[in-house]
Amino acid sequence: xxxxxxxxxxxxxxxxxxxxxxxxxxxxxxxxxxxxxxxxxxxxxxxxxxxxxxxxxxxxxxxxxxxxxxxxxxxxxxxxxxxxxxxxxxxxxxxxxxxxxxxxxxxxxxxxxxxxxxxxxxxxxxxxxxxxxxxxxxxxxxxxxxxxxxxxxxxxxxxxxxxxxxxxxxxxxxxxxxxxxxxxxxxxxxxxxxxxxxxxxxxxxxxxxxxxxxxxxxxxxxxxxxxxxxxxxxxxxxxxxxxxxxxxxxxxxxxxxxxxxxxxxxxxxxxxxxxxxxxxxxxxxxxxxxxxxxxxxxxxxxxxxxxxxxxxxxxxxxxxxxxxxxxxxxxxxxxxx
Amino acid sequence: xxxxxxxxxxxxxxxxxxxxxxxxxxxxxxxxxxxxxxxxxxxxxxxxxxxxxxxxxxxxxxxxxxxxxxxxxxxxxxxxxxxxxxxxxxxxxxxxxxxxxxxxxxxxxxxxxxxxxxxxxxxxxxxxxxxxxxxxxxxxxxxxxxxxxxxxxxxxxxxxxxxxxxxxxxxxxxxxxxxxxxxxxxxxxxxxxxxxxxxxxxxxxxxxxxxxxxxxxxxxxxxxxxxxxxxxxxxxxxxxxxxxxxxxxxxxxxxxxxxxxxxxxxxxxxxxxxxxxxxxxxxxxxxx
Numbered sequence: 270x271x272x273x274x275x276x277x278x279x280x281x282x283x284x285x286x287x288x289x290x291x292x293x294x295x296x297x298x299x300x301x302x303x304x305x306x307x308x309x310x311x312x313x314x315x316x317x318x319x320x321x322x323x324x325x326x327x328x329x330x331x332x333x334x335x336x337x338x339x340x341x342x343x344x345x346x347x348x349x350x351x352x353x354x355x356x357x358x359x360x361x362x363x364x365x366x367x368x369x370x371x372x373x374x375x376x377x378x379x380x381x382x383x384x385x386x387x388x389x390x391x392x393x394x395x396x397x398x399x400x401x402x403x404x405x406x407x408x409x410x411x412x413x414x415x416x417x418x419x420x421x422x423x424x425x426x427x428x429x430x431x432x433x434x435x436x437x438x439x440x441x442x443x444x445x446x447x448x449x450x451x452x453x454x455x456x457x458x459x460x461x462x463x464x465x466x467x468x469x470x471x472x473x474x475x476x477x478x479x480x481x482x483x484x485x486x487x488x489x490x491x492x493x494x495x496x497x498x499x500x501x502x503x504x505x506x507x508x509x510x511x512x513x514x515x516x517x518x519x520x521x522x523x524x525x526x527x528x529x530x531x532x533x534x535x536x537x538x539x540x541x542x543x544x545x546x547x548x549x550x551x552x553x554x555x556x557x558x559x560x561x562x563x564x565x566x567x568x569x570x571x572x573x574x575x576x577x578x579x580x581x582x583x584x585x586x587x588x589x590x591x592x593x594x595x596x597x598x599x600x601x602x603x604x605x606x
Numbered sequence: 607x608x609x610x611x612x613x614x615x616x617x618x619x620x621x622x623x624x625x626x627x628x629x630x631x632x633x634x635x636x637x638x639x640x641x642x643x644x645x646x647x648x649x650x651x652x653x654x655x656x657x658x659x660x661x662x663x664x665x666x667x668x669x670x671x672x673x674x675x676x677x678x679x680x681x682x683x684x685x686x687x688x689x690x691x692x693x694x695x696x697x698x699x700x701x702x703x704x705x706x707x708x709x710x711x712x713x714x715x716x717x718x719x720x721x722x723x724x725x726x727x728x729x730x731x732x733x734x735x736x737x738x739x740x741x742x743x744x745x746x747x748x749x750x751x752x753x754x755x756x757x758x759x760x761x762x763x764x765x766x767x768x769x770x771x772x773x774x775x776x777x778x779x780x781x782x783x784x785x786x787x788x789x790x791x792x793x794x795x796x797x798x799x800x801x802x803x804x805x806x807x808x809x810x811x812x813x814x815x816x817x818x819x820x821x822x823x824x825x826x827x828x829x830x831x832x833x834x835x836x837x838x839x840x841x842x843x844x845x846x847x848x849x850x851x852x853x854x855x856x857x858x859x860x861x862x863x864x865x866x867x868x869x870x871x872x873x874x875x876x877x878x879x880x881x882x883x884x885x886x887x888x889x890x891x892x893x894x
Binding site: 563 | 669694706828876
């Protein structure tokens with residue numbers, strides 16, 4: 270016997286969570302783009318997607334985040350702080366790749382200096398992941414040693430029933446258990462079988478890639494130029510990525526009043542590393558693409574023991590010139606043989 | 607979005623407010639400013655954490671923040687001195703600021719020069735142009751406890767006589783008999799009354815030929831100068847592990863999160879900015 274959440278009870282669950290003061294968020298269609306957003310009822314949720322176009326990252330690390338408001342008067346600077354809006358949230362219907370992405374970035378945002386903008390949201394969110402029963406050609410979680418039902422970063426794992434009438438409930442963390450206590454009476458014990466989790470074929474050998482990337486002589490391989498020739502440096506891959514965390518800090522306002530913001534930035538942009546002197550350590554698009562791959566699969570694992578990639582495939586799926594991490598790592602897999 | 611007034615303790619992006627108490631023009635477009643903390647608690651925190659070699663993000667609200675070294679030594683923590691060339695938005699506005707004006711400071715961040723490890727050794731400082739400020743921080747840290755070190759040699763070169771920074775301090779070091787200062791300007795940069803060397807830093811260094819025995823070298827300068835000076839130091843017999851330098855990359859956070867200052871796998875903001883030449887030689891040269 271397993272606990273089952275039937276789809277026809279989902280509205281009651283959302284109601285229950287809302288009246289307990291939690292905001293319910295899930296995958297929705299918005300202006301022809303699928304993204305994670307607040308919902309009022311189950312009918313707004315789009316749970317049939319392979320995964321939303323936009324990643325879960327922006328719920329924790331918004332594209333533009335106001336941090337400080339400054340007011341300058343003669344002889345005084347007044348600064349007030351923006352804190353992330355507080356409140357418990359339930360993110361219902363996350364994908365395992367997105368949930369893993371959050372867990373991957375936790376050590377980065379907590380490395381010596383704790384970024385409260387990230388952690389306050391992390392601490393107040395329950396991630397309810399639905400194991401994938403479908404995938405597309407771009408999905409590559411298994412190549413990153415993750416899976417369509419990987420528990421990493423999730424508080425609850427739901428496994429769709431074969432008859433599509435609900436989900437088996439697996440409580441993974443205390444935080445998840447707490448959130449599901451509210452709806453305990455809406456769950457039913459049953460023997461309904463879960464649909465098989467989709468099999469995502471492995472597309473490259475990430476261990477072999479990591480070994481190749483670690484070899485100093487490969488840093489200046491002509492491979493980097495060839496593989497990145499068609500990159501137009503638009504930055505889409507970094508913005509859609511659930512683990513890309515690079516940001517810029519910019520002031521918006523004038524000499525006397527304004528707001529200091531933390532905005533998404535991208536290693537694809539030439540200005541990203543440009544010194545005031547004009548010197549640019551990563552002055553070519555190939556150097557920037559190399560940085561992106563090296564950072565994700567060599568530098569980041571060296572520091573935080575995990576690839577900075579959860580295999581969602583958005584970088585490739587939505588690249589305007591049909592490039593992406595998959596192709597690059599497939600080529601590196603070949604080179605490392 | 608709700609706006610909460612909170613204390614600064616937990617927001618790692620909130621800078622301290624500093625008052626400009628003195629300023630000095632060093633060279634065309636180059637200015638030094640002395641800044642004082644306004645909040646005693648922030649000052650205490652600075653005093654507790656600052657060590658020579660660490661850097662900070664200096665800022666003006668409305669313009670942004672710029673990363674440069676703390677040019678004053680760990681032996682003088684009543685204030686922060688910074689020396690900058692007026693070139694971008696922040697530095698141009700800083701340069702227009704006057705005594706009494708308020709600016710911001712975030713830091714100190716990064717690692718430091720292991721000055722205790724230099725005790726009992728001879729010191730060789732080599733700097734080019736605007737890179738004297740980070741070197742000067744180490745120089746004064748050592749001169750303020752002069753008895754702990756052996757021979758102190760400083761080799762400093764700039765493009766022209768006008769471009770030499772800290773001219774008043776250079777004068778002081780020339781007068782001191784416990785400091786050997788070798789000054790140089792690039793060929794063509796000399797004035798009619800120039801009494802010192804003419805030539806590039808690596809050449810001048812080789813002529814001065816300081817002994818590598820029991821000697822630590824601290825080298826700061828533009829990338830091209832570093833490259834050739836390292837070759838000269840090798841010729842003179844210096845071991846790469848006894849040569850220290852600082853790297854300066856563009857930074858936004860200074861905290862290891864914004865993702866732009868890394869050279870290879872090394873985050874300059876956290877693992878640097880101070881490195882030995884041996885460490886730098888292991889970094890991918892194409893990423894510097």
